[in-house]
Amino acid sequence: MTAMPLPKDHYDVVIIGAGPAGLAAAAVAGKAGLSTLVLDENAQPGGQIFRAITSTPVQRRDILGDDYWRGENLVAETRAGGAVIVQGATVWSLDRDLQIAVSLLGQSQIVKARRVIIATGALERPFPIPGWTLPGVMTVGAGQTLLKSSGLVPDGKVVLAGTGPLLWLYAAQVLRAGGAIDAILDTTPRGNYWRALPYALPFLMSPYRAKGLALMREVKRKVRVVSNVTSLAALGGDKLDAVAFSAGGAEQKIAADTLLLHQGVVPNVNLANAAGVAHRWDERQLCWVPVLDADGNTSVPGIAIAGDGAGIGGALAAAERGRIAAVAAVEALAPGKKSLTPDRSELSNTLRRAELGRAFLDVLFQPAQQFRLPEGDTIVCRCEEVSAARIKETIALGTEGPNQLKAFLRCGMGPCQGRLCGLTVTEMIAQARGMSPDAVGYYRLRPPVKPIALKELASMPHSEQDEKAVVRG
Numbered sequence: 001m002t003a004m005p006l007p008k009d010h011y012d013v014v015i016i017g018a019g020p021a022g023l024a025a026a027a028v029a030g031k032a033g034l035s036t037l038v039l040d041e042n043a044q045p046g047g048q049i050f051r052a053i054t055s056t057p058v059q060r061r062d063i064l065g066d067d068y069w070r071g072e073n074l075v076a077e078t079r080a081g082g083a084v085i086v087q088g089a090t091v092w093s094l095d096r097d098l099q100i101a102v103s104l105l106g107q108s109q110i111v112k113a114r115r116v117i118i119a120t121g122a123l124e125r126p127f128p129i130p131g132w133t134l135p136g137v138m139t140v141g142a143g144q145t146l147l148k149s150s151g152l153v154p155d156g157k158v159v160l161a162g163t164g165p166l167l168w169l170y171a172a173q174v175l176r177a178g179g180a181i182d183a184i185l186d187t188t189p190r191g192n193y194w195r196a197l198p199y200a201l202p203f204l205m206s207p208y209r210a211k212g213l214a215l216m217r218e219v220k221r222k223v224r225v226v227s228n229v230t231s232l233a234a235l236g237g238d239k240l241d242a243v244a245f246s247a248g249g250a251e252q253k254i255a256a257d258t259l260l261l262h263q264g265v266v267p268n269v270n271l272a273n274a275a276g277v278a279h280r281w282d283e284r285q286l287c288w289v290p291v292l293d294a295d296g297n298t299s300v301p302g303i304a305i306a307g308d309g310a311g312i313g314g315a316l317a318a319a320e321r322g323r324i325a326a327v328a329a330v331e332a333l334a335p336g337k338k339s340l341t342p343d344r345s346e347l348s349n350t351l352r353r354a355e356l357g358r359a360f361l362d363v364l365f366q367p368a369q370q371f372r373l374p375e376g377d378t379i380v381c382r383c384e385e386v387s388a389a390r391i392k393e394t395i396a397l398g399t400e401g402p403n404q405l406k407a408f409l410r411c412g413m414g415p416c417q418g419r420l421c422g423l424t425v426t427e428m429i430a431q432a433r434g435m436s437p438d439a440v441g442y443y444r445l446r447p448p449v450k451p452i453a454l455k456e457l458a459s460m461p462h463s464e465q466d467e468k469a470v471v472r473g
Helices: 020-031 066-080 140-150 165-176 191-204 207-220 270-274 315-333 335-340 344-354 358-364 388-396 402-409 422-433 454-458 464-472
Strands: 010-016 036-040 084-087 090-094 099-104 107-118 122-124 137-139 158-163 183-186 224-226 229-236 240-247 250-255 258-263 265-267 279-282 287-290 303-305 379-381
Touching (some): 140 165, 140 258, 158 165, 165 183, 165 258, 183 229, 191 207, 265 287, 315 344, 379 422
Parallel strands (some): 137 258, 158 258
Antiparallel strands (some): 099 107
């Protein structure tokens, strides 16, 4: 057997993900003296929110904003706490015995933990419109990744479309970096403003209000914004040429070289799902969220979830959830070291303040049904190129849920393991059968939850116990 690339194969706490939640949890657990390992598949710590915080070529601090640069202190705090942070590590299995299969440097191994904190963050919600698979169409999150990690902004004719705070933040960052945006097509349903009113008071008392309004004013001074967009389609042959849309009852078209789509983010539930963690459908955020207690503990003993993977709350809330999960880990594994951890009540109070106004944003930016439930030839499963029409035809045959649909059409069996189609498939079945998404369910996921080479499996230890860890998940 080849030498293991990790320092050792057993830790008190293993944290999966080095975004705000994972870093904050590692800082607390490491400072309390627990042997702590952070596994993160990116090249640098920070997750998506603080992506490339230690290496970004964007040195003008106003471009990415003060909220981004807070990540510097969080990384420094984590490193000072003594946690081992391993980058380029892809976790592809986690089982109920808290055994983690990780791919690193071209080989896989099993790491064992006494406590696991999943901090894998969020994914952008699928945005299945006609033409979304054309070259030139990408997500706002992908565009922001290029900006943070490489200092790149899109050139040519650029159109942003969708809804949600990230849309406006990225637009402002592009403009500050010297880029240009031809138009923003705002798909926020007009009725959402009325539905969000009952949640307005906490929002008005939160920092979101001032920041959000400032961003929108900044962007609208320089960019044409089209509101109440009710349909979208990317047009082109070998690449994107234009964007067709409806607004105010009128059909319009705008030339475009790049179209960036966004309609919010949802928890990345694949690893937790494959580990057997119970999930429920969140009607306000329209996504699956894990069933957790106040400390982030899941239905599987020893596994906790923190950050946006526990429900979308933003960077500040994610960090506090990470600290709370780490304090719970210290109390469970080394109660004598509790005095070395932050006060739990103070963390809870800070979390409540960070979540103030979240309900208003959830309702206001809830994406319209026509952008969640596609029709006709629109591709739903990008990996297997399965259209909405084929899915509807198969549902009409009596398909009861996503797993049966997977057997018929291979939806969810590609490299992304359902990340780009899972929510859409669940909602399409629910609509067609007149059921709730909770009753329909989600894909039954098994390891590996990320693609790995067969040679890695062949080179792993072959004890009976390790084989069970790999196969059972």
